Amino acid sequence: MATILDGKALSKDLKIALADKVKESGLSPKLAVVFDPKNDGSRLYVGMKQRAAAKVGIATEDIAVADDVTTEAVLKIVADLNADPSVTGILVQAPLPEAVNDQQVFSAIAPEKDVDGLGAFNQGMLFGDQPGEYAVAATPQGVMTMLKHYDIDLHGKKAVVVGRSQLFGRPMAALLNNANATVTLAHRYTPREMLLDVLKDADIVVVGVGIANFITGDQIKDGAVLVDVGMNVVDGKTTGDIEFASAEKKASFITPVPGGVGPMTIATLLENTFAAALSQEKN
Numbered sequence: 392m393a394t395i396l397d398g399k400a401l402s403k404d405l406k407i408a409l410a411d412k413v414k415e416s417g418l419s420p421k422l423a424v425v426f427d428p429k430n431d432g433s434r435l436y437v438g439m440k441q442r443a444a445a446k447v448g449i450a451t452e453d454i455a456v457a458d459d460v461t462t463e464a465v466l467k468i469v470a471d472l473n474a475d476p477s478v479t480g481i482l483v484q485a486p487l488p489e490a491v492n493d494q495q496v497f498s499a500i501a502p503e504k505d506v507d508g509l510g511a512f513n514q515g516m517l518f519g520d521q522p523g524e525y526a527v528a529a530t531p532q533g534v535m536t537m538l539k540h541y542d543i544d545l546h547g548k549k550a551v552v553v554g555r556s557q558l559f560g561r562p563m564a565a566l567l568n569n570a571n572a573t574v575t576l577a578h579r580y581t582p583r584e585m586l587l588d589v590l591k592d593a594d595i596v597v598v599g600v601g602i603a604n605f606i607t608g609d610q611i612k613d614g615a616v617l618v619d620v621g622m623n624v625v626d627g628k629t630t631g632d633i634e635f636a637s638a639e640k641k642a643s644f645i646t647p648v649p650g651g652v653g654p655m656t657i658a659t660l661l662e663n664t665f666a667a668a669l670s671q672e673k674n
């Protein structure tokens with residue numbers, strides 16, 4: 392039986408510690424969130440984030456965009472937020488409506504306000520493993536915090552990341568690489584047999600593809616560490632990408648869904664928002 396990587400409990404502790412730090416700093420961090428209200432995942436996340444931010448003393452401003460919004464219009468919103476000194480962090484929730492080039496928008500965020508680290512500057516820092524402080528996308532950064540908290544050794548280990556999105560897979564692979572894991576990045580064009588072949592020897596598997604039961608216990612190595620970044624709704628219940636019942640019998644550690652990576656994402660976003668406010672204070 393695997394040890395549960397309890398993201399819910401850990402995130403609670405992180406948020407309590409953060410609330411103290413925000414208070415002590417005397418700063419008034421404010422996070423602006425640009426999002427598509429028609430997207431179910433985005434709407435859900437906005438609500439959870441608002442409540443969590445309020446509890447730690449971070450103000451939020453939510454900016455809903457229309458269905459037919461253009462890239463130019465969103466770039467204007469971002470430029471105004473960049474210029475507003477009361478806004479210390481900017482989060483553009485992906486995906487924005489169809490016509491918008493999300494990556495172009497991410498890269499327009501002032502690097503010091505880019506709390507999800509998705510712009511070209513912060514991504515470059517991460518991919519180059521550059522020295523200094525910079526934000527990293529909240530989901531993969533939250534996964535790293537959780538692995539560290541549970542003392543999971545990554546050095547030289549075989550890690551497989553499934554999914555290569557801007558928000559998850561790409562930065563996840565970079566973080567694991569920077570932590571000296573031996574990283575394989577699999578994605579939608581990885582042939583099934585090739586994926587199964589790398590999975591069977593993997594010490595650490597991190598998956599976020601959005602397909603329920605995508606990975607099952609029989610496909611993984613005994614004692615593997617399993618991190619589930621997936622969020623699917625099956626018969627009205629939230630489930631991840633890993634078939635939990637079969638996988639937990641073989642894994643050494645496993646994240647539940649809900650209560651694993653999701654709450655860590657929110658706590659990390661808030662930490663990044665506070666760090667951004669601190670760095671702007673110093674300037």
Ligand SMILES: Nc1nc(=O)c2c([nH]1)NC[C@@H]1CN(c3ccc(C(=O)N[C@@H](CCC(=O)O)C(=O)O)cc3)C=[N+]21
Nearest residue numbers: 432433436483484485507529629649650651653654656
């Ligand atoms: N730039 C950007 N960064 C993001 O990090 C980002 C985004 N855009 N767009 C939308 C998705 C969605 N997302 C979630 C984060 C936490 C939970 C979460 O806390 N879920 C809980 C509850 C799940 C439930 O019960 O429904 C859990 O897993 O336990 C969910 C979803 C971040 N996203």
